[in-house]
Amino acid sequence: MNPIIIDLAPGIHESLALYYAAKLGLDIRAIAVNGIFEENVIEASSLTAAICKDVGIEANIFPGAVQPIITGENASGRYPCAKGSDDGVMRSGVCAEIYAWDAVYDIVTQNPGCIDYICLGPLTNLAITLFRYPDIKQKISRVIFFGGALDWGNSGRTAEINMAADPHAADAVSKSGLDIVMIPWSVSRALGIDEKQVSRDYHSTRLIDDILQREKLPLEDAFVINHALAVLFAVDESPFTLRKHIIRIETKSSVCMGRTCANLMYSLKKDPPNMNVVRAVDSAALINLMMGILLHDLGNCR
């Protein structure tokens, strides 16, 4: 398994993703924080540090973008953020003086061809890294991002929130030539893992339990795995069915801004694919993977 950089905008599902990343023992070299859902990227970084401490991740955290590279849907306040868990104190581990893209470039350059870049939020930081350091394309092993939708969206009618929040960044990354794996929100939504399949032991860390209690999320919402899928994919690809597609990001439409355009049917065209897209997940295999981690963790807690 390659060492990884995680790029996120802190929230509930990102917390769960970090939890799995910690329990799976991923080699996390850095966490880049995207602040475009927040008013302050430093606060978002501090919150990320709090989450990392809670789940047991020791990695430097680098603040990144504060706004989309051109324009995007203002999703502030619409996102189920874990803000309330932070007490406003600057946490150790936040490298406030170094931008995420500079840190990412340094780390990738020191480990050429080895780093998997897992992006759980909008692709703003990665796009800026590509603009600032074009040679990084040859040095990143691959990009695994959670986002996009193949049927309908959760931000507007057709777009997923990470794409809608910064469609031009997503467009830039999609055209970069990087080895990209897209894990669409629509696939996560279709997984349909419910209470019967995953016990309440899911809430086995204080932070996650706190967040779920505070947000009063319906239990079934808590079991939409979403962003953690990207982390689980990095560890074990076997439950995931991939297909190569050409994905185009809509950046001009007034009704489809941020839509991840894909041909799911037959194609009579010969355009080369630009991404591997997760089209299905073997939920039983995935639950086995998740439950193994959870039960192990629970045993340790007890």
Place this chain on the structure above:
Amino acid sequence: MKKIPIIIDCDPGHDDAIALVLALSDEKLDVKAITVVGGNQPVEKTGQNTLRILAILGKQVPVAFGTSTPLLVKPYHAQVHGESGLDGPKMPEPIQKQLDISAVELLAKTVEESNEPITLVPTGTLMNIAIFLLSYPHLKSKIKQISMMGGSAVSGCSGPGDVAEFNVWVDYHASHIVFHSGIPIIMHGYDVTNKAVIPYEHNEKFREHGKVGIFVADLLDFFGKPFRGHWPGTPIHDACAIAWLIAPEIFETKKVHVAIDLDGEWTYGATVVDFTGESGQSPNAEVVFDIDRDRFEEMLHSACKTYEEKERQL
């Protein structure tokens, strides 16, 4: 039995041809007129194809030719139907001629003269229908519904981003006009029509049903070629819009709002379906998502048998 009065607006096209086979065989439908539009090929070709299909079926229906030119953009024609628009089967010379009026005029005349509301069945681009609706707004109330082949809720394979469907995409402004007309729309998009397939190994069965059966088998053989290796059978897109009128019980639908993307780079011409009610707009279409494929194939066989019986009686 009270028949459903319909006008078919088509651009044959192999699947248009099968739609006509189905429509003109069924006793539930009263095909008042056929108007022809450019799309799969220019209207000069699709028009002649229509007249030749009628010759094979032994039917005479008022036919008028319409336009090949989208309202605001350049024409685009499909490749999959061949140079003639109906390559494959050996086609006879037409028996009847087209009327000396335009498609829009025939639409207006037929609707106006009808004692009951008419169902429009566009199986091609929506140019004729849009011009008709713009030109004769007072006749909208005499349109019962539009059962159309076109659009796609989830994914397409036309347009630059492969999220649109050909008929809606070619003249997306016309499509916008139709979807905003207020007339109830039943949208048979790729979501359902790509399930309305005839498996390749079933083609030969149609040859058992006389002259029209052989015609259908020839259509399937040619039209299926590009799909082999990519899809489980030949999709008979256009016949869905007719089959729904005959046997709506074999389809599954959902009422939603459908907008046409007018300004996207990759998404223009896509039918943007509001699955979650996010737009706050009332449903303007009934989108068809599923079909009982076996029943659909049975309907096509049954249609061919109807012609075969009449053939024997002659």
